[in-house]
Amino acid sequence: MAILETIPVVADPMLPQPYVVQRVDKETPDTFSLTVDPQDGVDDVAFKPGQFSMLWVFGVGELPISISGDPAQRGRLVYTVRSVGKATNALVSRKVGDGIGVRGPFGVGWPLEVARGRDVIVVAGGIGLAPLRPIIYEVLQNREQYGRLVLLYGTRSPRDVLYRKELAVWARQPEMQVLTSVDYGGLSWHGHVGVVTTLFKYARLHPSRSVAMICGPEIMMRFVTRELEMQGLKREDIYVSMERNMKCGVGLCGHCQYGPYFICKDGPVFPYERIRPLLDKYEL
Amino acid sequence: METLERIIAEHPFFAGLESYYTGLLTGCASNVRFNAGVYIFKEGEPADNFYLIRSGKVALEILPPHNRPINVETLTEGEILGWSWLLPPYIWSFHAHALQETRAIALDGKCLRSKCEQNHDLGYEVLKRFGQIMSRRLQATRIQLLDMYAQK
Numbered sequence: 001m002a003i004l005e006t007i008p009v010v011a012d013p014m015l016p017q018p019y020v021v022q023r024v025d026k027e028t029p030d031t032f033s034l035t036v037d038p039q040d041g042v043d044d045v046a047f048k049p050g051q052f053s054m055l056w057v058f059g060v061g062e063l064p065i066s067i068s069g070d071p072a073q074r075g076r077l078v079y080t081v082r083s084v085g086k087a088t089n090a091l092v093s094r095k096v097g098d099g100i101g102v103r104g105p106f107g108v109g110w111p112l113e114v115a116r117g118r119d120v121i122v123v124a125g126g127i128g129l130a131p132l133r134p135i136i137y138e139v140l141q142n143r144e145q146y147g148r149l150v151l152l153y154g155t156r157s158p159r160d161v162l163y164r165k166e167l168a169v170w171a172r173q174p175e176m177q178v179l180t181s182v183d184y185g186g187l188s189w190h191g192h193v194g195v196v197t198t199l200f201k202y203a204r205l206h207p208s209r210s211v212a213m214i215c216g217p218e219i220m221m222r223f224v225t226r227e228l229e230m231q232g233l234k235r236e237d238i239y240v241s242m243e244r245n246m247k248c249g250v251g252l253c254g255h256c257q258y259g260p261y262f263i264c265k266d267g268p269v270f271p272y273e274r275i276r277p278l279l280d281k282y283e284l
Numbered sequence: 285m286e287t288l289e290r291i292i293a294e295h296p297f298f299a300g301l302e303s304y305y306t307g308l309l310t311g312c313a314s315n316v317r318f319n320a321g322v323y324i325f326k327e328g329e330p331a332d333n334f335y336l337i338r339s340g341k342v343a344l345e346i347l348p349p350h351n352r353p354i355n356v357e358t359l360t361e362g363e364i365l366g367w368s369w370l371l372p373p374y375i376w377s378f379h380a381h382a383l384q385e386t387r388a389i390a391l392d393g394k395c396l397r398s399k400c401e402q403n404h405d406l407g408y409e410v411l412k413r414f415g416q417i418m419s420r421r422l423q424a425t426r427i428q429l430l431d432m433y434a435q436k
Contacts, residue, residue, distance in 0.1 A: 126433035156433035183428050185343070185355035190383050193343065193358040195427040202360070217432040 013250050016056045016101025019077070021094045027162045031082045031127060032092040033068065036100060038075060045075050048109030049134030050241060050269045054249045055079065056101030057094070061087040064246035064264070066131035067105060072141055077102065080130035080162065106249040107268050110135050111239060115211045119147035121203075121233075123224050125154050125196055125216020129162050131241055131268075132215050140173060147210075149176045150203050154196025154220070157182050158189040177204060196220060197227045207232035213269075215241040222279055225272055238272035288313050291389055295336045296362045297413055305406050312395035317387050324365070324380040331368035331376045333390045337361055340386025345379040353379060356428070357421070367414050369393025 011017070023035035038045065047053075052066045069078025083089045094100060112135065120139055124132050139146045151170065155161050161180065171178040179202055185193040192199065196216070212228050214221050221240050228238055244256035244263040251265030259278045261267060289310040292298055298306065316335070318324055324335070324342065341360050345353035356378070359365050365388065368376050374393065400407030 154433075156431070160433065183431070183433070185358070187352060187355070189355060190341070191358075192360075193355045195424050197427065198357075198424050201362075219427075219430055219432045223427055 013103060013106070014248070016054070016062075016103050019100050019102045021096055021098045021100065022076075024092070024094065024096060027080060028082075028160050030084075031080060031160075031162065033078055033080045034091070034094060034100075035069070035076060035078050036102065037077075039099065042075070045077065045105070047071060047077070047105035047134075049112065049138055050109030050131055051105035051107050052131070052246070052249075052264075052268060053077065053079070053102050053104035053106065054246070055091060056103070057087060057090040058099070058101060060090040062101075062103075062247075063087050063091060064249070065091075066241075066268075068130035068133045070137040070141075071134050072137065080127065080133075082127050104249055106246075106264055108266065108270075110213050110241075110269050111211070111271075112138060114237075115139075115213075116145050117147065119150065119206055119210040121150045121152070121205065121210050121212040121228070123152045123196065123212060123214045123216070123228075125220040125224075126156065126160065127162065128214075128216035128220075128241070129153055132213060133163065133166075135213060136170060140170075140176075143175070147175070148204075148206070149173075150205065150210075151176070151178045152196055152199045152203060153178070153180045154199070154216070155180075155182050157184050158186060158191070179203060195223070197223050200227050200231060205231055207234075210237065212238045213241075214238070214272075218242075218279065225276070225279075235273045235276065236271065239269055240272050240275060241268045242270060242275065243268060288315065288389065291338065292336065295338075295389070297336055297364050297417075301409055305409055308399050308403065308406055309391065309396070312392040312399065314390050314392075315387075316390045317385070318382040320382055320384050320386075322382050324382055324386075325376045326379050327376055329376050331366060331374045332393050334364060334366040334369050334393060335388040335390055337363050337365055338387040338389065340388075341383040342386055343381045343383050345381050347379070353381075355381075357424075358383070364414075364417055367418065370397070370411075370414060 018039035019036040020039050022037050025033040047067050052064050054062050055065050056062045065079045068080040081092050083092045122132050139149050179199040181192040181199050214224050242263050246264040247253045247255040249264050251262040256263040292309050293306045339361050343355040344357040346356050347353050
C-alpha cells in the first residue's frame with residue numbers, strides 16, 4: 001500500500017475525462033465557442049497556448065479541437081468549433097449542462113518563452129484565430145514581459161469575423177495594433193477589404209525584434225511567411241500551427257503524420273524553418 | 285502651406301523620384317476631395333485620372349450580375365487609385381466608392397501620357413511604379429481567388 005501511495009497518478013491520455021458545458025456562444029452563423037468545466041470540479045487542468053484537446057461527443061465521435069480560452073483560467077476550457085460535419089455539428093449543438101469527454105491537452109504550444117521581451121506578431125486566417133487567442137490573453141495579462149502586440153486577422157467575409165467584441169477591446173489596448181480584413185465585403189462593411197497579406201502595409205512592425213505566430217489555412221500561411229520574410233523577419237523567428245487528422249493525440253496511431261513528424265506530438269506548433277520544406281509538398 | 289509638388293514628392297508611390305520629374309508631374313496634378321459615400325468613378329466611364337490618396341478610404345466595387353456591388357479591395361492613405369488611364373481603351377473597370385471623406389491628388393491621365401511620350405525616362409519611372417502595384421494586386425487577387433477560408 002505504501003508503495004502505491006508514492007507513485008504519482010498519471011491520467012491515462014486515452015481516457016476521456018467528463019466535462020460539462022457551461023456556456024455556448026455563437027461567434028458566427030456556423031461557429032460556436034463552448035466553455036466547459038470538469039464534471040468533478042477539480043480545476044487542475046493547465047494548458048499552453050496552442051495546445052489542443054480531443055473532444056468526445058458520446059455516440060457520435062471524437063474531434064481534435066484547439067483550446068481557444070484563457071490559459072490563466074485553470075480548469076476552465078474553451079473551444080471554438082466550426083460546424084462542418086456530423087461530429088462538429090453534434091458538438092456545437094451541445095446545450096448548457098450537457099456532458100462531453102475531453103482528452104488532453106496535447107501537443108507543443110506557441111513558444112512564449114522565445115517571445116518574452118520581444119514584439120509579437122500574430123497572423124490569423126479564418127478560424128485560425130482560435131488557437132492564437134490564448135497568446136493574446138497571455139500577452140495582455142503579462143504586458144511588462146512582452147513588446148508590442150500586432151494582430152493581423154483575415155477572414156472570408158464580414159459574417160465570418162470571430163470574437164468581434166474582443167477585437168474591439170483589443171484594438172483599444174496600449175501597445176497593441178489590430179488590423180482586420182475580409183476577402184469580400186458587402187456594402188455595409190467599411191473595414192479593410194483584401195487578403196490578409198495586404199494588411200502588412202498598415203502594420204507597424206519592427207522585424208529585428210519580433211516573433212511571428214501564424215495560424216490559418218496552409219495556403220494562407222505560405223503567403224504570410226513569404227510576406228514576413230519580405231518584411232525582414234528571420235525564418236527562425238516565425239512559427240506556424242499545422243492541422244491534420246489527429247486521432248490518438250499522443251503520436252501512436254500515425255493518422256496525423258506529416259513527413260517525419262506527428263502533428264499531434266511534435267506540433268501542432270512548429271518553427272517555420274523546420275516545417276518549410278514540407279509546406280510546398282501538396283502530397284502531404 | 286504644402287505645395288502640390290512637395291505632396292507628390294512625399295507620397296510613397298513617388299518616393300525616390302528626381303525632383304525634375306516631380307515637377308513634370310505637378311503640371312498634371314490638382315487637389316481633390318470626395319465626401320463619404322460619393323462615387324469617384326464608375327465602371328465603363330472614361331478613365332481620365334488617377335489618384336494619390338492622401339487620407340480617407342476608397343472601396344473598389346464590382347457589380348456581379350443581378351446583385352449588389354461587392355467590395356473587392358479597399359485603398360487608403362499612401363495608396364494609388366486607378367491605372368486604367370495608362371492603357372487603352374482608358375475605361376474604368378471598377379466603381380471607386382469613397383467610404384470616408386477622402387483627400388487625394390488627381391493626376392490628369394491624358395496630360396501625363398503626353399509627358400511620358402515626350403520624356404521616356406519619366407514614362408519608365410511611372411511604368412516601373414505602376415508595374416509594382418499591378419504585380420502586388422494581381423498576386424492578392426490570385427490569393428483571393430483561392431477562397432482559402434472556404435469550407436473544404
